[in-house]
Each structure stands twice: as structure tokens, then as C-alpha cells.
Amino acid sequence: MDDDFFSSRPEDPLVQLARQDLDPLSQDELEARIAALEAEIERVRSHQEAAFRHRSAADALFKR
Template sequence: MLMDDDLFSSRPEDPLASLARQDLDPLSQHELDERIAALEAEIARVRAHSEAVAKHRSAADALFKR
């Protein structure tokens, strides 16, 4: 039996899981190359943000170190 919470989840689907399930067969070589470029750009963006978070954390740790 489905509950209302199952039908109207307040939690959106994980975009990475959705991306991984997409069928790549209909895409042309050009579309695949564009997809790879977009994913590489997203990886670079996430890495840069991760580095900024690490630097911020390190600065906070140094500030509050006893």
C-alpha cells in the first residue's frame, strides 16, 4: 500500500542517480563529446569548491585551536 509520503516525497530524486540511469544509445558522437565536456566542467567546479571548503575549515581550525 502506498502512503501519501511515497507519492509526494519532499525529497527530490538524486540527480547523479538519474544521470547514471540515462540511456546513452540515442546520443550522437557529438552529443556524447558535449556531455563529457559538461561533466568535466562540473567535476572541475566541484573540485574547486571542495578545495575552498577545505581551506575554510583549515582556517577555522587554526583560529579556534587551543
């Protein structure tokens, strides 16, 4: 039996993404993938910056 079949936690999507075979993709598909990944990087950076600002505001509020 496959142990992952009963796993309560799905595999990390980044791991799945890194394992994907890129050979069958066309140049256009590769460009679209790069654009999508760059957009995701920007989304994560934006979230990270917002979380940093939120944490800094909370630290300033509760600073002794």
C-alpha cells in the same frame, strides 16, 4: 499509487544521470556531455578545495 509521487525529497540528480540511456545520443552529444561532466567535476573540486581551506583557517583560528 506511485510512492515517489508524494516524496518530499526529489531523487538525486546523479542517480538520474547514471540511469539515462546513452544509446540515442550522437557522438557530438556524447562529447558535449563529457565536456559538461568534466566542467562539473572541476567545479566540485574547486568547491571542495575552498571548503578545505575555510575549515583549515577556522581550525587554526580556534586552535587551543
